Amino acid sequence: MKSVRGPVNVREFEHAARDALDPVFYDYFASGAQDEVTTAANEAAFRRLCLVPRVLRGLGPPGLETTVLGHRTSMPLLMAPTAFHRLAHPGAELATARAAAGAGVVMIAAMLATTAIEEVAGEARKVDENAALWFQLYVQPDLGFTEAVVRRAEAAGCTALVVTVDSPALGRNERGDRNGFHDLPPGMRCENLREIGGDVRGVVLSPEISWRHLDWLRGITGLPIVLKGVLHPEDARLAVRRGVDGLIVSNHGGRQLDTTPASIDRLPVIADAVGGEIPLVLDGGVRRGTDVVKALALGASAAAVGRPVLWGLAVDGEDGVARVLSLLRAELVNALTLCGCDSPLSVPRDLVVEGGGR
Ligand SMILES: Cc1cc2nc3c(=O)[nH]c(=O)nc-3n(C[C@H](O)[C@H](O)[C@H](O)COP(=O)(O)O)c2cc1C
Numbered sequence: 001m002k003s004v005r006g007p008v009n010v011r012e013f014e015h016a017a018r019d020a021l022d023p024v025f026y027d028y029f030a031s032g033a034q035d036e037v038t039t040a041a042n043e044a045a046f047r048r049l050c051l052v053p054r055v056l057r058g059l060g061p062p063g064l065e066t067t068v069l070g071h072r073t074s075m076p077l078l079m080a081p082t083a084f085h086r087l088a089h090p091g092a093e094l095a096t097a098r099a100a101a102g103a104g105v106v107m108i109a110a111m112l113a114t115t116a117i118e119e120v121a122g123e124a125r126k127v128d129e130n131a132a133l134w135f136q137l138y139v140q141p142d143l144g145f146t147e148a149v150v151r152r153a154e155a156a157g158c159t160a161l162v163v164t165v166d167s168p169a170l171g172r173n174e175r176g177d178r179n180g181f182h183d184l185p186p187g188m189r190c191e192n193l194r195e196i197g198g199d200v201r202g203v204v205l206s207p208e209i210s211w212r213h214l215d216w217l218r219g220i221t222g223l224p225i226v227l228k229g230v231l232h233p234e235d236a237r238l239a240v241r242r243g244v245d246g247l248i249v250s251n252h253g254g255r256q257l258d259t260t261p262a263s264i265d266r267l268p269v270i271a272d273a274v275g276g277e278i279p280l281v282l283d284g285g286v287r288r289g290t291d292v293v294k295a296l297a298l299g300a301s302a303a304a305v306g307r308p309v310l311w312g313l314a315v316d317g318e319d320g321v322a323r324v325l326s327l328l329r330a331e332l333v334n335a336l337t338l339c340g341c342d343s344p345l346s347v348p349r350d351l352v353v354e355g356g357g358r
């Protein structure tokens, strides 16, 4: 018998989204690079890590509010940037933005969105005039165009730039190759790329992008800069030295270089390298409130979700995304309570052990 309540967790949202979506678009959202080893590893790593709760702490119900990069958020969970929301639902990024603003979480809007950043920002503000929106950027070799995009994000009121640094080339996506999916369907454009015609194929993922470009970016904008896609502790140290404001420890959901480690497995070593100097966000495979708790314990200020938002959007537009966020919120309250923690800031490192040892 089919459930009448709808999905009760993120996994069930994925199943429902798979039923709802064109299979080619489902593959685009779900897939990883090549053998999808890393995509699978991200979720598997969370299952391998165990939580060791503390008892009798008498703390009362946990509060979830915290700050990330100085922004208040109703819980330590952000929306990772994902491209092409219109493939999931006609409400596209406007629906996602309303759900994020309604839930009081930061949305990281993708440069490759199918809705212009000005419209996304306007929609979020209709729900909450203080809604926090960050902008994800692929630095382009054409610096004039890159600057034009940054100016649009600034003018729209975005409060941080998330520079994706794990993409000196596009990962090899074999599901996309098999499906012949290399371009947006007619009627959909990348509205943040208007200056170059709106065609996603105009975007250049270039191996020539370097720390020099970061210095240039630092010089043209006062916005905080967050690097997304750092996995090596030396890069984390270089980022701190270069004045970067935050890092997203991420392997792009396994969509770029396949066989990188699970992102959660890189978090402790990055946290040690950074030594608390700048905030860390963890994404990749976060599907449960317990996953968020593990990220907090291992040194993140917050976690972010990519695909879960897309599953919610595909199933029921704004309401679907809102439901995914509220499920994760309820799971997080439950997990923190069961762990004996009363806030995202009081999750100790020794809450997490490998496999049950020590
Ligand atoms: C369909 C899809 C599109 C994505 N597009 C972008 C993008 O445009 N820019 C970017 O920096 N990351 C992009 N990502 C990566 C996400 O920001 C995030 O790192 C990843 O999805 C996290 O893993 P999760 O999906 O397991 O939560 C995309 C991910 C997916 C699944």
Ligand SMILES: CCCCC(=O)C(=O)O
Pocket (backbone or CB within 6 Å): 083, 112, 170, 200, 203, 252, 255
């Ligand atoms: C040129 C498309 C890149 C979008 C992206 O980052 C992803 O699909 O993972």
